[in-house]
Amino acid sequence: MTNKHISIIAEELDLPRSGVAGAAALFADGAGVPFIARYRKERTGEMAEDALLKVRDRLAELEQLDTRRSSILESLEERRLLSEDLRKKIEGAQTRAALEDLYLPYRKKKKTRAGAAHERGLEPLARRVLEAADVLPGREAARYVDEEAGVPDTEAALAGARDIIAEWINEDAELRAELRELFSARAYISARRAAKRGTRSGADQKSAGNPRAEGRDESETYRDYFDWKEPAAKAPSHRVLAMFRGEREGVLTVRVLPEEARALALVERRYLENRGRSKGKGGERGEQLEAACADAYRRLLAPSHETEAKARLKSAADETAAAVFAANLRELLLAPPLGERAVLAVDPGLRTGCKLVCLDARGELRHYETIYPLEPHNRRDEAGARVQALLRDYEIEVIAVGNGTGGREAVSFLQDVTAEVGGAGDAARVGVVSVNEAGASVYSASAAAREEFPDYDVTVRGAVSIGRRLMDPLSELVKIDPKSIGVGQYQHDVNEKLLDNRLRDTVVSCVNAVGVELNTASPHLLQYVAGISSRVAAAIVAHRGKRGPFPSREELRAVNGLGEKTFEQAAGFLRVSTGEHPLDASAVHPERYGLVERMAADIGAQISELVGNEKLCNAIELERYVSDDVGLPTLRDIRAELLRPGRDPRPAFEHFSFSDDVHDIADLQPGMKLPGKVTNVTNFGAFVDIGVHRDGLIHISKLADRFVSDPHEVVRVGGTLTVTVMDVDRERKRIGLSLID
DSSP: OOHHHHHHHHHHHTOOHHHHHHHHHHHHTTOOHHHHHHHOHHHHTSOOHHHHHHHHHHHHHHHHHHHHHHHHHHHHHHTTOOOHHHHHHHHHOOSHHHHHHHHGGGSOOOSOHHHHHHHTTOHHHHHHHHHOTTOOHHHHHHTTOBGGGTBOSHHHHHHHHHHHHHHHHHTOHHHHHHHHHHHHHHOEEEEEEOOOOOOOOHHHHHHTTOTTTTTOOHHHHTGGGTEEEEEGGGOOHHHHHHHHHHHHTTSEEEEEEOOHHHHHHHHHHHHTGGGTOOTTOOOHHHHHHHHHHHHIIIIIIHHHHHHHHHHHHHHHHHHHHHHHHHHHHHHHHTSOOOOSOOEEEEEOOSTTOEEEEEEOTTOOEEEEEEEOOSTTTOOHHHHHHHHHHHHHHTTOOEEEEEOSTTHHHHHHHHHHHHHHTTTSSGGGGOEEEEEOOTTHHHHHTSHHHHHHOTTSOHHHHHHHHHHHHHHOHHHHHTTSOGGGSOOOSSGGGSOHHHHHHHHHHHHHHHHHHHOEETTTOOHHHHTTSTTOOHHHHHHHHHHHHHHOSOSSGGGGGGSTTOOHHHHHHHGGGEEOTTOSSTTTTSSSOGGGHHHHHHHHHHTTOOHHHHTTOHHHHHTOOGGGGOOSSOOHHHHHHHHHHHHSTTOOOSOOOOOOOOOTTOOSGGGOOTTOEEEEEEEEEETTEEEEEOSSSSOEEEEGGGSOSSOOSOGGGTOOTTOEEEEEEEEEETTTTEEEEESOO
């Protein structure tokens, strides 16, 4: 970290320099984003999490740039190629592209046409043609004819000279910067159907890394892009990713280029107009330079800049797609929890039956079995009797049903069963809830599930996951790879490392925003708490298993391998609901317990009396406690936490059910108004489950009767709404929906 880095970031992100400097110092000291955002607000000027993430990532990029800069300077110095002017330019380069442009002329090159011309002694001729306004290239070239050197005639000499000039043009850092700007602002992305190169079997294509090819007509998938062209700067990320995927699969040819005339004009202005020849004037020298410019652009500059432009487009599309995925994941992780209620969880199935598990209010497995109420078995009476018995025996309060195959049928059956008990006992109050089971099968077959339930098969584990997901979505979903949850946009086309990092940041943010109960949390949940690694999470669980529940946050210090820095980072996000200290169940950091004790003493109260007492909390004069390391932002947070200690930021759970009149796509008719639940949000619209085994799409143009630039402005994953059926394509199983009346 340098002052230069801080200045660059503050300017780029439009953030106060002091805040960036404070954040950078905290990052350098090993602090993480959740801790800084919550407990070090004064150091950063109350910088939000998203801004802190940008500062963190940009610091890493600038450090990588400096590492590359040092490597280049060292290489040039070793080869005695580093002039003072070149050093200044390299030290002033602020992007990787600008740095590589400066280094390009000094790179060790493979065999090139220009290199061969240099070996034939044609560099002086190239220099004369490029720099001498009065030179006659043909006459000058005659001096370099030498059959033994591989220059049989003047045309061969001039061709070699043009190759050398083309390479010089290609290595011109200022020209490359101008062209890069042109490609960024004025390039078009175009796609057409790729020329056929013979056919391979689906199995061959699949083994070649093309899992989509088997059994699918790619001409249908990419038909829209067989003759496509649009400004690259305006192309939405989902189209960019689709075109690049089509190119990867050999179905499309994708180009990213500006109009050639505009690009050539840039090159010619620099190498013709600025070198003693006005554009439009002929002459032998002008013809040679014009040919060299065209060759430099078409053979060298355009391909390299197109590669860069494609990489920039892909990177920008990846960032957008990752941001969409992260936003959807956040909504899913922070979905309303049912809470500690006894649950009967059902993993529905037709041929294989419905797997039932009974979970107590803590999510512990009490019982499991399989019933066969649906087709083809249709043993409804027997199955109904078993469900009613389980409702009574395990005092079930809610039934959770996975929304996979047979889900709607199972919900309907269970609603009938609960209705049959009438007013008899607690079973009459049991609600039936459809639960999104995306990723449950991935979890059930994972090592984590095997470790948690070694004596049960995948069907039992899957049903347990469905039930626990209803009780506490966050605690259960952290056990699953976020990419398996199915709320992304072209997620398989996005840079995997970028996506993993963005999704982990999102999970970490959500876990720490909610807080974690130290005495019940799984190691999967604990490892997302600020400062805690998977190793430390396992040590915490082992300590808990050996010595019993933690009596206080302070006891964390006794965990093997949990040092002072980890305690500082993690303690505020861990809750001990039955802790020895009244604040152990709150988000007040242990480092501020002494401060709260002073506040309580000053108004003549105990901390236990202060907690939850609005009158006493409002009597605290916060300004009295401002110090060098504690400002009003932190003091306000402390008072808010004293008023509502350990408050869960997630909304309250609300029951949702689909229309009883619609079960299959065949039941749909245009104009119907139906309840639905949003399952995914993309840049082009939102997918909604309306209970017919196939999600419908609300196109972005149908989300509101106004312009919508981002669907997240209107809808969110997990949100419930009422939609209108616009059109139904039963053959292709496509459903068009609208939020506009």
